[in-house]
Amino acid sequence: MGALYAMIGIGLTIVFGVMRIINLAHGEMVMLGMFGAFWSQKLWGFDPFLSILIWAPVMFLLGVLVYRFLLRKIIPGGELNTLLYTAGFSLLVANLALMLWTGDYRTISLDYAITPMRPMGIAVPAALAIGFGIAVVVTVTLWLFLGRTDIGRAIRATSQSREAAVLMGIDVERVAALSFGLGTALAGAAGVLLAPSLYLYPTVGELVIVKSFVIVVLGGLGSVPGAIAGGVLLGLVESLGAVYVSTTYKDGLGYVIFLLVLLYRPSGLFGVGKS
Amino acid sequence: MRRRGAAAAWIAAGVLLAGLPLVVHNSFLLHVCILIFMWTVLGEAWNVLGGYAGQVSFGHAAFFGLGSYVTIILYLKGGVAPWWGIPLGGLAAAAFSVPIGLIAFRLRGPYFSLATLAVAELAKLVALNWEWATNGPTGFLITTLPPLHLFGVTVNWESKAPFYFVAFALMTLSMAAVALLARSRLGAFLVAIRENEEAAEAVGIDTVRAKVLTLALSGFLAGTGGGFYAFYFRYVDPDAVLNLGISMEMVFIAMVGGLGTVAGPLIGAVFLTTVGEAVRERFQVGHLIFYGLFMMLVIRFLPEGIWGRVRKMSARIGAREVRHGAPGG
Numbered sequence: 220m221g222a223l224y225a226m227i228g229i230g231l232t233i234v235f236g237v238m239r240i241i242n243l244a245h246g247e248m249v250m251l252g253m254f255g256a257f258w259s260q261k262l263w264g265f266d267p268f269l270s271i272l273i274w275a276p277v278m279f280l281l282g283v284l285v286y287r288f289l290l291r292k293i294i295p296g297g298e299l300n301t302l303l304y305t306a307g308f309s310l311l312v313a314n315l316a317l318m319l320w321t322g323d324y325r326t327i328s329l330d331y332a333i334t335p336m337r338p339m340g341i342a343v344p345a346a347l348a349i350g351f352g353i354a355v356v357v358t359v360t361l362w363l364f365l366g367r368t369d370i371g372r373a374i375r376a377t378s379q380s381r382e383a384a385v386l387m388g389i390d391v392e393r394v395a396a397l398s399f400g401l402g403t404a405l406a407g408a409a410g411v412l413l414a415p416s417l418y419l420y421p422t423v424g425e426l427v428i429v430k431s432f433v434i435v436v437l438g439g440l441g442s443v444p445g446a447i448a449g450g451v452l453l454g455l456v457e458s459l460g461a462v463y464v465s466t467t468y469k470d471g472l473g474y475v476i477f478l479l480v481l482l483y484r485p486s487g488l489f490g491v492g493k494s
Numbered sequence: 495m496r497r498r499g500a501a502a503a504w505i506a507a508g509v510l511l512a513g514l515p516l517v518v519h520n521s522f523l524l525h526v527c528i529l530i531f532m533w534t535v536l537g538e539a540w541n542v543l544g545g546y547a548g549q550v551s552f553g554h555a556a557f558f559g560l561g562s563y564v565t566i567i568l569y570l571k572g573g574v575a576p577w578w579g580i581p582l583g584g585l586a587a588a589a590f591s592v593p594i595g596l597i598a599f600r601l602r603g604p605y606f607s608l609a610t611l612a613v614a615e616l617a618k619l620v621a622l623n624w625e626w627a628t629n630g631p632t633g634f635l636i637t638t639l640p641p642l643h644l645f646g647v648t649v650n651w652e653s654k655a656p657f658y659f660v661a662f663a664l665m666t667l668s669m670a671a672v673a674l675l676a677r678s679r680l681g682a683f684l685v686a687i688r689e690n691e692e693a694a695e696a697v698g699i700d701t702v703r704a705k706v707l708t709l710a711l712s713g714f715l716a717g718t719g720g721g722f723y724a725f726y727f728r729y730v731d732p733d734a735v736l737n738l739g740i741s742m743e744m745v746f747i748a749m750v751g752g753l754g755t756v757a758g759p760l761i762g763a764v765f766l767t768t769v770g771e772a773v774r775e776r777f778q779v780g781h782l783i784f785y786g787l788f789m790m791l792v793i794r795f796l797p798e799g800i801w802g803r804v805r806k807m808s809a810r811i812g813a814r815e816v817r818h819g820a821p822g823g
Contacts, residue, residue, distance in 0.1 A: 299749075307790040474616045
């Protein structure tokens with residue numbers, strides 16, 4: 220789960236870093252990705268894992284459009300307004316999905332992923348293992364993209380200091396639209412990869428958004444390596460907690476660590492930002 | 495003059511509203527009114543902290559849920575009638591809020607919001623898994639309410655009217671409490687904290703104390719709202735009273751009405767409850783679509799809230815009167 224959590228976390232943290240907004244609709248983007256994978260398999264017979272090639276660009280486009288037409292005018296209104304606006308948006312998307320697809324729990328079954336893989340004697344569900352593999356590839360690619368390309372550098376520069384980025388001739392507006400698209404695409408892609416391993420239902424976003432906050436804060440809001448570390452850490456804590464503490468409280472364990480980190484290292488374990 | 499006139503108008507409207515069930519017997523209308531009153535209490539609860547003190551909480555469902563659980567458990571296991579249980583639920587939520595406040599107020603801005611979110615999620619997990627106290631996911635159901643005789647009349651719990659009066663009283667008290675707070679020293683401290691916390695501290699305000707006190711009041715109001723919920727709906731389970739949606743709805747109501755105003759939550763509750771109930775009739779599943787849409791439209795076009803805009807406009811008219819030499823003020 221760790222790498223998938225990391226992908227969702229990176230999406231959220233990039234958006235926060237560049238625009239200083241916490242996108243409460245991020246979980247819904249994951250949900251849309253999950254349903255995308257479901258429908259493309261059901262209707263057109265696409266392999267859910269390969270459908271990432273369709274859904275990631277589609278979600279990117281959706282993100283850019285949402286930014287251009289819905290979010291851009293709101294951001295100058297302040298943090299609270301933007302936060303609530305995205306909360307309203309998340310309600311809208313989740314309930315549209317509920318109306319279109321009903322609240323049924325669905326699953327994706329894959330013929331080749333029934334028998335679990337057994338690396339080093341530990342049984343791992345094959346669907347999760349494949350998802351993990353792709354997520355690692357995506358994360359590494361993204362890392363290279365942010366570090367080595369001009370656009371990636373522009374995104375990082377803007378999140379470090381918006382004013383300085385403007386002075387260096389970066390088109391901050393374009394960077395904002397791009398990074399919102401990128402964040403959305405990452406969430407959608409993570410949703411696609413998660414779809415074969417989880418139950419799908421329209422309000423799954425609520426669960427995802429809380430977890431992604433935990434991830435992002437663990438690593439420090441706005442920090443990409445932090446989000447990766449936070450994602451891996453939360454995945455580890457949850458699976459170890461399920462084994463050694465109890466399955467019912469494994470989610471609770473994540474929140475407790477989250478609160479502790481908030482209290483003692485509010486800038487995150489790998490913090491770059493200020494509290 | 496102007497001020498006294500406004501006060502008289504409020505009181506007249508209040509008296510008229512209080513007598514409504516004596517004239518109107520349409521139970522759907524009364525139900526909508528009860529919901530509006532309940533949400534006003536909850537909106538006020540959030541608004542004290544979020545609107546006046548500027549501390550945005552995403553976890554008020556924890557206080558709401560605690561209040562509703564205390565009320566229902568006291569009644570079902572201890573035989574304490576709900577009308578005592580409601581204030582006790584509020585007190586329990588207020589007591590719970592103090593340690594939460596002492597911990598969470600070490601954080602600022604979005605970090606505080608996220609911490610409250612985590613607190614509420616933890617509360618939900620506890621309610622789901624602590625079967626001994628909370629009955630786990632099944633929750634509690636009240637089948638019969640205790641008989642009550644008031645002024646020689648036996649109260650009919652099957653009608654809406656008694657609930658209407660209780661909800662109305664709770665709303666009036668909560669609005670009065672917030673109005674008093676807003677005019678008190680503490681109210682001024684809170685606005686100072688909202689505008690600039692460092693400066694407030696520098697002039698000698700004990701900001702942590704002020705915030706913890708406010709959170710206790712806020713928790714108390716949310717807890718009584720929760721207690722009323724248990725009393726009216728007679729059903730409490732973790733998904734109903736402890737979900738993120740409850741916390742968000744409190745924020746929405748305060749926001750749509752107008753942050754940091756006494757009447758704002760009432761206006762917000764009127765709008766959002768009516769929008770919610772009106773579309774619920776027609777759309778079984780998707781009524782929250784319109785809720786979300788309405789939210790987005792308000793923030794886009796009325797960022798200061800409906801009541802905030804009304805106040806601003808009336809202030810402008812007042813200013814014009816003064817400029818023209820009319821006897822205003």
